[in-house]
Amino acid sequence: MLKIHQLHKSYPIGDSSLHVLKGIDLNVEDGEMVAIMGSSGSGKSTLLNIIGMLDEADSGDYILDGLPIKNLTEKKAAVYRNKFLGFIFQSFNLINYKNALENVALPLYYQGMKRKERQEKALFHLGKVGLTDWAKHLPKELSGGQKQRVAIARALAANPKLLLADEPTGALDSATSHEIMAFIQQLNDEGKTILMVTHEEDIANMCKRIVRLKDGVIMEDEKVNQVRAQEHV
């Protein structure tokens, strides 16, 4: 699914530059659920952004599902993001003047899908996260957990190959966090490949594999016994 080889990235800071990723090698197979951990400044978010094509590496190879991701134009990156990737953010990033249904339908809109078809599909995904009754509500009328579920439905709407989650439970209390994790685990059970950045041990342990980053290099890469979130709810 995902092959990364000797990935480097540095950011200019004034005259000098900050070397954030110092040669990352990472392979992720289909159906994996990987947690990327590390303290702040370890480069975990940068790695996720590069995988999400929101940022570009300085050197190294990144191959997504057999497709080399390199020197993309903004347009091409947008198309790939739309087609291959689903994003879940810490702060949900729902569009506040659009209701839940419209938010979920947005990636489909950028796919050029017809309005009716789009709404049906969005409603289906909203149903999967259990929010059919909340379809017409604006984000501000939803709780944090509900917002994140809408965001998950939105990430799923375009049927992406890879789900990228940046601290998906970072803004939620632990009960809601476990509820969200249960959803994500369920998606993984259904075969979705998931990559998640987190700094919470218990959340990481709900994945199947933990990759620990420190100062821009992978310190540890281990398979773990998945803790089912369902047991905590």
Next chain:
Amino acid sequence: MFRFLFDRDTWQEVFDSFSKNKLRSILTMVGVWWGILLLIGLLGSARGLENSFNRLFGSFATNSVFVWGQSTSKPFMGFQEGRQVKLSLSDAKKVEENVEGIEFLVPRNQNQATVVRNFLSGSFGINGDYPLLDQVQKKNLIHGRFINQNDIDDNKKVVVISEDAYKQLFEKDEMPIGEYIEINNINFMVIGMFENGNVNMGPTSDMHIPFTTFQQIYNQGDRIGWMMITGKPEYDIKQIEEDAKLLLKNLNKIHPKDSRAFGSFNLGKEFAKITGFLTGMQFLTWFVGIATLIAGVFAIGNILLITVKERTKEIGVRRALGATPFEIKRQIVVEAVFLTIVAGIFGIITGGWILIGLDAAFGQGDDAAIVNASVSISVVFIALVILVILGTLIGLIPAFKATSVKPIEALREE
């Protein structure tokens, strides 16, 4: 390419972002609205003034000059200065034959006379005229006809009277045609009655009798009071005036540099001044209107720039979800154009109301200062096209601003 314009979603997006910031959007549009309002209001008023002016002068051939004799101010060829200059019919004929560019030349005579009808009487200006006068200084006849060639040939004692003269000499609702009035104790039959014009050029013309009849009863011989010269449209009336005067000086043995021997009033010159003023005003109107419009459009661009800044994160999310930079830009440009056009249409409508208001306040009656204040459809169309172009151009600035930020930075924005 333009299919998105007919896509419901495009407009849904525009409407969403519009209704999200109602107050700001409305404030934004005020600038453009005001610009269009000014443009329409000013252009319409200018047109109204022009119309009223044209109505005032409409009955005149404006490319005209009046020439009459005065007294000489320089001795010449044995004549002393201070000699009275009298124009004659043969002078008129020679001018008409020799000066280039003359369309009509109308010799005229005038005298003041007491006119009596039954027990009513008054003092009126009596003009001896040719039928040609009607071509140069259109008479709006209410009843009857103007003098014709037959009247001239037979020295007929007929008279065409003004409405004012009629009011003084006739009872209300009395039919003047065919009635007789006494001018200098001679009976004249009334053959026509004309409306008093708004502007009287030259001496008051209350009554017109055939030129030849005038000659006869006043024993005028060949002399004429003054002549009205109308130039062909393609000729400069000032040149015609100079040529005619020079020829007349020659014919009457007057020093060529004698500037007081002939008096003249060049209607064309006066008219050109006012036309020039109107043109200038129209130019000013366009200038002010377009400038205000540009300022208004800039205001829209400015607000959109702020909006884009505020929406950085949203734009980042959209791009993460697969919006291409082009789609983002297009959306912002559509919003800009939409705002300008809506504001513009409101401006056109309210501008129209102002013109209706002006018309109601100043546009009624014969002596209205503003007549039919209006703008043509083409002006409205031009204004709209300008708006679309300006809206697009100004929308491009925030559009490029929106996509110049990398999506990752946009998402980081709080």
